[in-house]
Amino acid sequence: MTKLLAQPNRTQPRVNRGATPVSAHAATALSADGVNNTWLHMLPLLPYGYAALEPAIDRQSLKLHHSVHHKAYVKQLNQALLEYPALQRKSAQWLLLNLELIPTEIRQKIKNSAGGHVNHSLFWQAMSPQLSDHATGGVDPTGQLADAIAREFSSLDFFKTLFTNTAVSVFGSGWVWLVRTQEDDGRLELITTEGHDNPMAQGYYPLLLCDVWEHAYYLQYKNSRREYLEQWWHVVNWREVERRYAEAKHRAAALPQVSKAPKLLTQLWRHAA
Numbered sequence: 178m179t180k181l182l183a184q185p186n187r188t189q190p191r192v193n194r195g196a197t198p199v200s201a202h203a204a205t206a207l208s209a210d211g212v213n214n215t216w217l218h219m220l221p222l223l224p225y226g227y228a229a230l231e232p233a234i235d236r237q238s239l240k241l242h243h244s245v246h247h248k249a250y251v252k253q254l255n256q257a258l259l260e261y262p263a264l265q266r267k268s269a270q271w272l273l274l275n276l277e278l279i280p281t282e283i284r285q286k287i288k289n290s291a292g293g294h295v296n297h298s299l300f301w302q303a304m305s306p307q308l309s310d311h312a313t314g315g316v317d318p319t320g321q322l323a324d325a326i327a328r329e330f331s332s333l334d335f336f337k338t339l340f341t342n343t344a345v346s347v348f349g350s351g352w353v354w355l356v357r358t359q360e361d362d363g364r365l366e367l368i369t370t371e372g373h374d375n376p377m378a379q380g381y382y383p384l385l386l387c388d389v390w391e392h393a394y395y396l397q398y399k400n401s402r403r404e405y406l407e408q409w410w411h412v413v414n415w416r417e418v419e420r421r422y423a424e425a426k427h428r429a430a431a432l433p434q435v436s437k438a439p440k441l442l443t444q445l446w447r448h449a450a
């Protein structure tokens with residue numbers, strides 16, 4: 178078996194003072210055109226320092242999450258692809274959305290590792306320091322996103338409550354998402370996924386996501402996932418969510434068409450209301 182090449186040390190965070198904190202490696206992981214220009218897959222740089230999200234997420238937790246857990250998914254993805262050169266230039270997102278084209282012997286490994294890589298790359302961008310001169314998060318959504326949340330969920334506060342309660346209710350390891358559906362007049366929905374599944378595989382375009390694996394919060398909040406969620410809202414990067422909402426109609430239409438959508442949490446709530 179070919180020996181895995183050593184990866185450059187990319188774990189040191191870099192402060193990005195731009196308005197859109199997207200590192201090159203995150204862009205590669207999330208490439209919608211399916212191309213990975215930099216075999217091997219790389220751990221994306223954080224768009225802020227490890228202590229930048231304190232007190233919501235402390236330095237030790239963020240460093241462990243990024244430089245150990247996310248890094249492990251990247252390493253596992255590269256290892257799984259070692260003997261499959263035809264797949265090595267594919268982006269992690271492409272691999273995740275085309276699992277039926279992946280050889281069965283590595284399909285589950287690709288699903289887990291590419292999912293972990295894509296989801297965490299999205300997650301870092303979904304957060305931003307609140308109290309700094311380059312803060313982009315921590316304030317309420319504005320514009321069309323704010324209108325859509327108010328239309329779909331009655332109010333921002335109710336949306337946050339519903340999102341938090343949904344996150345707390347996830348059994349085991351998973352993610353909770355605000356997504357847009359594929360239709361031209363697509364709706365906002367709340368969904369959860371198990372493991373590192375990603376809603377794009379079901380035709381939903383992610384706008385906001387929260388990692389509710391224990392490794393995301395246990396060091397700081399022990400088993401209180403609700404407290405983690407309540408603090409996490411302070412570092413949500415609403416400007417990034419607005420950016421994704423603005424591109425969502427176009428991007429969602431390009432996702433796999435899903436003829437039979439699962440029952441959505443939001444639909445259950447609407448019917449109960």
Ligand SMILES: [Fe+2]
Pocket residue numbers: 242246297388390392393
């Ligand atoms: Fe995580």
